[in-house]
Amino acid sequence: MPEPTPVLPEVLAQIRSVPVTEKPLIICDVDEVILHMTTHLEDYLNARDLVFLKYEYRLTGNIGGKSDRNPIGSDDVRRHLLTFFDEISHRQDMVPGADRALGALSDNWDIVLLTNLPGGHNKPVREKLLAGKGIPYPVLTNSGPKGGAVAALAAGRPGPVVFIDDSPTNHVSVSASLPASVQIQFIADDRFRQSVEKESHIDLLTGDWQETAAFISDILQGP
Incomplete structure (x- = not known):
């Protein structure tokens, strides 16, 4: 079993700038999830x-x-x-339905975008593109496995926490660092999604935002 990943100091500084509310939290990747890559x-x-x-x-x-x-x-x-x-970075196409799904979910959930961009490469360009597409949520830049950052974002917040990402490596890291999270492996490209087997820590493997929004909405409904 992989060890929990520590959060990088430069990522923790970004996390501290994100307002904490009483809403549950969605932590969502950008590339191949919200934007085609x-x-x-x-x-x-x-x-x-x-x-x-x-x-x-x-x-x-x-x-x-x-x-x-x-x-x-x-x-x-x-x-x-x-x-x-x-x-x-200034012209990536949006994955269909991402704006509508996240907009609807934001009524009941806090949403933070956690993207791997070494050194924050092109962060302002990415923020501008996303905001222009109706996706105005905080953008945090990370490097390497995301488990430590996800655990730090979740600290002190009410549950549940949903993590959406395409990368198997990031999902393994989050499973080790925050095993209580709900993990959605979202891969927009059909060819790459078909090459991935659904691991035991993955709650949903999908490439569809309508399915994703319905799955997350059901979490708050309870059994």
Whole structure:
């Protein structure tokens, strides 16, 4: 069983700026959950004669040349990812229904967006894009597994806490750091979602915001 993940100091400073209310909490990822990412990244890679080698949840070792299929190194992957966000952060498409679902849920839930952006890369651009799409919730930037940040966000709040993310790594981390949370693995891209098996700590595996909103609404209804 993985050990609980500590919260990074720079993330804790952001968490302390988020108002705490008596509402239960939804902690939601951005890429591939609220905003499309893999389709945009695929277009970016194709323009550089690169492709995903498999539709599976990893980048390092899974991006290679279109013709030779040789994977590029981890440094090149990181460089391309940062360039990708520079070029696309201001124009990512929204996953259908995300704005309506979150808007309806916000009547009864606090919503915080927790996104992995190393060094807060392009955070203001991301906040502006989301707000312009009717998603005006606090944006916190994290790096690495999210368990510590989720546990820190949940501290002192009434339950329940719902965590929505596409990454298997982040869900394993949250399961270790806040096992009482309700975990929704949301993957917008059908190809990548079909490559993932529903683990025991996942309460819902989906790519549909209407299904997600209904599932979360039922939590407050009780048995």
